[in-house]
Amino acid sequence: MPKRVDPEERRRLVVDALFRVVVRDGLQRASLRAVADEAGLNIGSLRHYFASQAELMDFAMRSMVDRVTGRLLRRIEEAGDLGGLAAGERLRLVTGLLEELLPLDDRRMAEVTVFLDFSAASRTNPAFRDLAHETAAGTRALVHRVLSRLDAAGALRPGLDLDSEVRRLTALVDGLGLTAVLHPDLLDARACAGALRAHLRELAAPED
Numbered sequence: 001m002p003k004r005v006d007p008e009e010r011r012r013l014v015v016d017a018l019f020r021v022v023v024r025d026g027l028q029r030a031s032l033r034a035v036a037d038e039a040g041l042n043i044g045s046l047r048h049y050f051a052s053q054a055e056l057m058d059f060a061m062r063s064m065v066d067r068v069t070g071r072l073l074r075r076i077e078e079a080g081d082l083g084g085l086a087a088g089e090r091l092r093l094v095t096g097l098l099e100e101l102l103p104l105d106d107r108r109m110a111e112v113t114v115f116l117d118f119s120a121a122s123r124t125n126p127a128f129r130d131l132a133h134e135t136a137a138g139t140r141a142l143v144h145r146v147l148s149r150l151d152a153a154g155a156l157r158p159g160l161d162l163d164s165e166v167r168r169l170t171a172l173v174d175g176l177g178l179t180a181v182l183h184p185d186l187l188d189a190r191a192c193a194g195a196l197r198a199h200l201r202e203l204a205a206p207e208d
Contacts, residue, residue: 011049014039015060019110027117032056054127061118061131064111065138072100072142082153087207090155095197097146101139101173102196103180104189112177140170150203157205165203172199 017039021030032053036046050056075097082090103109115135122132144166150156156165176195179187187195 007049010045011059012063014041014046014049014056015063018056018060019064019114022114022117023110027057027114027121030057054125057118057128058131060114061135064114065135068100068111069138069142072097075100076145076149079149082149082155087155087204090150090153091197091200091204094146094150095193095200098143098169098173098196098200099193101142102177102189102192104193109181113181116178116181139173140166143170143173147203155205156203160203169199169203172196 014035018030018035021034021038025034030053032046032050033043035056036043039046046056050059079093079097082093085093100108101112103112118128119132119136122128144162147156147162147166147169151160151162156162173196176187176192180189180192
């Protein structure tokens with residue numbers, strides 16, 4: 001009796017293979033055939049799920065965004081009332097939240113690398129443009145949600161412009177991710193996390 005194939009599991013297998021190809025060889029080499037070979041599938045099997053590289057990339061990026069967003073939102077909800085925490089605990093918790101967006105281990109390094117390659121390709125590939133913009137906007141929305149929670153808890157310095165701080169923090173996260181992926185010898189995981197923590201400490205309300 002033929003083994004039944006779980007379509008969702010097969011798609012996840014293909015997405016993981018795509019990530020490995022992009023991290024190792026770059027997005028330009030992530031053809032359907034290269035991804036099929038990486039996943040241990042024949043090209044016909046892969047085309048059963050994805051008709052083109054653009055369709056595969058769209059699914060992979062949406063899967064990654066859902067994965068990262070899910071992790072962040074779960075941690076935001078688990079944090080509960082930030083106002084009830086000591087300043088040091090609050091800083092540790094919020095730093096941990098936003099570290100989900102930085103390439104601090106193999107999993108997050110792969111996610112940020114794929115995101116950067118995809119974003120760069122979207123500049124000249126109209127098929128990727130809308131999703132790249134949606135992904136960037138989603139990052140800003142998550143940062144806004146985190147800072148809004150801090151502001152509501154009275155944990156930010158008085159007089160800060162929240163929208164301006166969202167832009168600054170989003171730019172910092174983007175810049176740290178870019179540098180850590182392209183020049184890990186200049187910015188390793190520890191320094192990357194330290195820069196984020198230092199910035200958040202500057203935004204914090206003074207302790208009583």
